Amino acid sequence: MALIEVDNVSRTFTVRSRKGRLRREKRQVNAVDGLTFQVAEGECVGYVGPNGAGKSTTVKMLTGILVPSGGRLRVAGVDPSRDRVRLAHRIGVVFGQRTTLWWDLPLRDSYEMARRIYRIPAGRFRANLDRCLELLDLGPLMDTPVRQLSLGQRMRGDIAAALLHDPQVLYLDEPTIGLDVVSRNRVRQFLREVNTERGTTVLLTTHDLTDIEQLCSRVMVIDHGRVVYDGGLEGLHAVGESERTLVVDLAEPCPPIAVEGARVVRVDGPRQWLAFPAARSAAPVVAAVAAGYPLVDLSVREPAIEDVISRMYAGEVAAPVRVG
Amino acid sequence: MADDRFPAPPGRLWWGLRVWWMTAAMWTRSALAYRTSFVLMTVGNLAITAMDFVIIAVMFHNIHSMGGWDFHQVAFLYATSSFAIGLADMLVGSIDALGNRIRQGTLDGIMVRPAPALAQMAADRFALRRLGRPLQATVILLWSLSGLRVQWTWDRMLMVPGLLVCGTAIFVALFVAGSCLQFWVADAAEVQNSFTFGGATMIQYPPTVFARELVAGAVFGIPLAFVNWLPALHILGQSDPLHLPAVLRFASPAAAALALAAAGLAWRAGLRAYRSTGS
Ligand SMILES: Nc1ncnc2c1ncn2[C@@H]1O[C@H](COP(=O)(O)OP(=O)(O)O)[C@@H](O)[C@H]1O
Numbered sequence: 001m002a003l004i005e006v007d008n009v010s011r012t013f014t015v016r017s018r019k020g021r022l023r024r025e026k027r028q029v030n031a032v033d034g035l036t037f038q039v040a041e042g043e044c045v046g047y048v049g050p051n052g053a054g055k056s057t058t059v060k061m062l063t064g065i066l067v068p069s070g071g072r073l074r075v076a077g078v079d080p081s082r083d084r085v086r087l088a089h090r091i092g093v094v095f096g097q098r099t100t101l102w103w104d105l106p107l108r109d110s111y112e113m114a115r116r117i118y119r120i121p122a123g124r125f126r127a128n129l130d131r132c133l134e135l136l137d138l139g140p141l142m143d144t145p146v147r148q149l150s151l152g153q154r155m156r157g158d159i160a161a162a163l164l165h166d167p168q169v170l171y172l173d174e175p176t177i178g179l180d181v182v183s184r185n186r187v188r189q190f191l192r193e194v195n196t197e198r199g200t201t202v203l204l205t206t207h208d209l210t211d212i213e214q215l216c217s218r219v220m221v222i223d224h225g226r227v228v229y230d231g232g233l234e235g236l237h238a239v240g241e242s243e244r245t246l247v248v249d250l251a252e253p254c255p256p257i258a259v260e261g262a263r264v265v266r267v268d269g270p271r272q273w274l275a276f277p278a279a280r281s282a283a284p285v286v287a288a289v290a291a292g293y294p295l296v297d298l299s300v301r302e303p304a305i306e307d308v309i310s311r312m313y314a315g316e317v318a319a320p321v322r323v324g
Numbered sequence: 325m326a327d328d329r330f331p332a333p334p335g336r337l338w339w340g341l342r343v344w345w346m347t348a349a350m351w352t353r354s355a356l357a358y359r360t361s362f363v364l365m366t367v368g369n370l371a372i373t374a375m376d377f378v379i380i381a382v383m384f385h386n387i388h389s390m391g392g393w394d395f396h397q398v399a400f401l402y403a404t405s406s407f408a409i410g411l412a413d414m415l416v417g418s419i420d421a422l423g424n425r426i427r428q429g430t431l432d433g434i435m436v437r438p439a440p441a442l443a444q445m446a447a448d449r450f451a452l453r454r455l456g457r458p459l460q461a462t463v464i465l466l467w468s469l470s471g472l473r474v475q476w477t478w479d480r481m482l483m484v485p486g487l488l489v490c491g492t493a494i495f496v497a498l499f500v501a502g503s504c505l506q507f508w509v510a511d512a513a514e515v516q517n518s519f520t521f522g523g524a525t526m527i528q529y530p531p532t533v534f535a536r537e538l539v540a541g542a543v544f545g546i547p548l549a550f551v552n553w554l555p556a557l558h559i560l561g562q563s564d565p566l567h568l569p570a571v572l573r574f575a576s577p578a579a580a581a582l583a584l585a586a587a588g589l590a591w592r593a594g595l596r597a598y599r600s601t602g603s
């Protein structure tokens with residue numbers, strides 16, 4: 001039995017908006033619409049999609065915050081909205097936009113409160129806390145009031161708080177949004193450790209493709225509340241016909257580079273941008289450029305998830321695709 | 325789920341009370357981060373509630389009875405009403421911040437914890453300064469009891485603490501049920517305030533000074549009359565302006581139980597109607 005089972009789940013919101021002076025309009029928004037997927041224990045799943053796709057709504061239904069309008073939902077065998085308080089012991093949640101730490105109190109107090117609310121045995125609490133403090137580098141911040149922490153520090157604090165009770169599933173809704181590179185890397189490393197060493201199932205919502213690349217073996221893309229892609233990252237690039245970009249710096253300005261398997265999309269003095277299919281290796285392109293041009297420096301840029309997804313639509317990817 | 329990683333839940337009520345206590349303690353510590361304003365607010369609060377009684381005292385400087393009730397009797401009503409709402413306000417009053425949490429979607433963070441959301445919300449932004457009101461009410465109650473001309477039979481003596489408990493419970497139910505409206509109506513906090521604080525002011529005065537319809541509303545509608553009016557008729561030997569069956573004077577525990585049950589149902593329905601915010 002899968003740990004998370006989502007079967008034809010939908011959620012609508014009634015939105016009232018003012019039209020003109022007196023007229024009021026009621027509109028139904030289908031935030032999630034016939035969503036179906038399963039996640040097995042121990043998986044790390046990237047959950048991506050454009051803004052308003054229904055990612056947060058899905059996470060809120062999986063945690064029992066929102067009651068679905070239709071369909072069937074099971075996490076660890078229970079219906080989240082009916083058994084919310086019991087399920088809470090088995091899940092950890094991090095909302096990137098808002099903290100659940102105690103704002104005016106030192107970080108230490110939030111953890112102590114978690115220990116009592118989750119009724120974590122003292123020994124296990126100590127061990128988990130020590131591990132989190134070390135891996136997230138939080139030790140020196142324990143006595144700092146949360147309101148004085150930077151965004152990255154606070155996010156690390158939130159992630160630690162969500163893991164002290166050894167949850168089976170960890171949901172993260174945009175945990176890396178707005179973080180600096182150092183914090184981002186720490187968070188990613190930590191999450192990888194949690195998933196691979198502890199076996200915690202992770203469902204990660206993000207806009208950053210690098211998060212997914214480094215952490216998730218599986219990506220689910222949703223749009224308009226439906227799964228439009230479910231499979232590996234490689235497959236996503238193939239389906240989305242996405243392209244990576246090779247940025248080359250030449251010794252002097254040259255005419256647009258002509259090599260097999262890539263096309264120039266931009267030229268700016270000695271710098272040129274070449275697009276090539278993301279599913280293919282960069283090596284042959286680089287070799288071809290180096291052979292025919294005075295190459296000084298180069299870098300490869302990954303396609304942005306938004307581009308990949310919008311290409312999927314341009315390419316009329318209609319039905320959900322399941323690739324390996 | 326017999327798994328030692330997930331402890332069996334303790335009794336619901338007991339666990340709810342413990343969570344309330346832990347949450348209130350955390351908010352008290354948070355408030356102490358701003359020590360000066362904590363002291364100022366406590367003093368200010370005491371001054372404001374004291375004014376309420378000064379007004380009644382000034383009135384009795386000129387009159388000897390109000391609707392057939394003397395000063396000590398009215399003080400009894402004042403003190404019992406003030407005690408009940410004061411204690412209820414301290415226990416669950418912060419729940420009226422629910423509206424903010426609903427609008428900002430910050431109820432989310434409360435709902436993912438393994439603890440009753442009601443217990444956490446009741447102690448949300450818990451403020452120790454609210455202890456001022458029930459303390460002041462206790463002082464006036466003692467003064468009133470010392471001056472009442474009442475034959476203190478055992479039933480009357482038992483009814484005084486019983487009235488305080490039931491009255492507090494009724495106001496707790498009103499706070500919770502009133503705040504629940506905010507799950508459906510964005511700005512319902514005012515409605516709740518007029519029933520709770522407005523109602524508490526009303527029952528500081530004898531029922532005889534109000535229109536019969538208003539008194540009937542407090543018996544059969546919002547059950548404010550059960551807080552102190554009805555039991556006080558028996559304790560103080562006053563006559564009932566509505567001539568209702570005497571059994572109602574002893575019905576406060578039943579009214580409180582009903583009100584609490586109704587508030588609990590409203591809360592559950594409200595939580596299921598919660599829609600968070602888009603993000
Ligand atoms: N509480 C709400 N009330 C009304 N509409 C909402 C609410 N929450 C989400 N929505 C709408 O549902 C859709 C999906 O939102 P959301 O799940 O937050 O998207 P995402 O997290 O993928 O950006 C959006 O159109 C959003 O406006």
Ligand SMILES: [Mg+2]
Pocket residue numbers: 055056057173603
């Ligand atoms: Mg979102």
